[in-house]
């Protein structure tokens with residue numbers, strides 16, 4: 001397999017830095033080795049960059065492109081709406097249909113409210129929980145990411161050794177310039193430790209517990225058996241609103257998201273990413289009793305672009321496809337092959353690795369010899385080694401996230417996965433030598 005070069009991308013990013021800061025528009029797109037890439041188009045499981053490379057893509061826009069790049073049905077639905085209206089500043093039949101589809105698929109979704117991004121939807125869910133309970137304190141977990149704003153960016157990517165004792169964690173801001181008082185009512189905890197959490201809930205002063213029901217932003221880690229059920233029960237008992245952040249897992253790990261797959265229903269859930277295959281749609285969905293508090297207008301929620309009609313048309317087309325029986329089966333099969341193939345490639349080269357998560361979104365934790373059960377279990381991940389691996393992999397035509405996550409689409413078929421696994425073996429042998 002020929003080794004690709006990325007010199008045009010590197011030059012373009014460098015030159016553009018005189019106008020676009022750092023040449024990128026999100027921190028998640030910087031620091032990519034050998035260079036942040038510049039793309040011309042996407043087709044199915046592939047991206048074409050300005051150096052003429054055709055790359056198998058496992059970034060998938062950081063999750064949304066579950067039907068691959070440029071799926072005909074989604075594009076046609078959006079184009080049709082483009083001709084008749086971009087933004088009404090009022091309601092359209094499209095948003096009612098999109099909400100009805102969410103309600104059909106997602107167990108907790110008796111009511112839906114659309115928002116502009118996952119970050120915004122999280123803010124709405126927390127505000128709602130505080131209004132409904134009349135309490136201020138919120139619990140979030142180390143390594144769980146809920147957006148980049150001041151109130152929730154705590155202990156997301158801090159090195160685990162800086163988080164203090166596991167029983168008495170030190171909350172760490174995630175950004176320079178973060179308004180620290182905005183986090184004064186946020187308590188961080190180490191995830192997957194039922195007793196500490198249940199004990200804290202028993203004080204009866206917690207408005208909400210927010211978590212990724214499966215920790216996909218760090219490690220690809222499942223809740224221990226019984227953990228989610230115990231949290232669910234204790235939240236109900238003490239009047240705490242349980243929020244599952246399904247921005248990654250929603251519509252991706254199955255039509256009903258992680259909550260359906262794991263059999264635990266939260267009070268509220270956040271959706272974004274795979275809901276509209278690349279169009280900007282996010283939503284809070286949840287129990288009528290909680291969500292209906294929004295109806296009297298006393299809880300402020302705005303957003304000029306909420307339920308934007310073109311994006312709603314795309315969301316309906318995407319969800320229509322994902323609701324079909326067997327829609328996730330191909331990803332399940334191909335993701336399982338990839339997880340096993342990647343694990344074997346490293347193991348056979350004598351490099352320890354733990355691969356965790358769902359076939360549709362899994363994480364490769366290089367250097368681990370023990371299965372992690374939370375963020376602290378990721379302390380020994382060999383980040384530098386994995387970064388070398390993804391750079392080598394890119395040279396062999398496969399684009400995967402440097403933080404270890406792999407997103408699948410319905411377009412990743414047998415042949416593409418075979419090709420990926422050959423590239424993986426080639427890249428492993430390069431970094432192993």
Ligand code: PLP
Pocket residue numbers: 117118119120122145146147148212217245246247248272273282
């Ligand atoms: N929640 C989770 C679990 C996420 O993974 C992300 C983004 O990656 C967000 C919230 C924030 O969503 P957005 O980037 O749409 O603001």
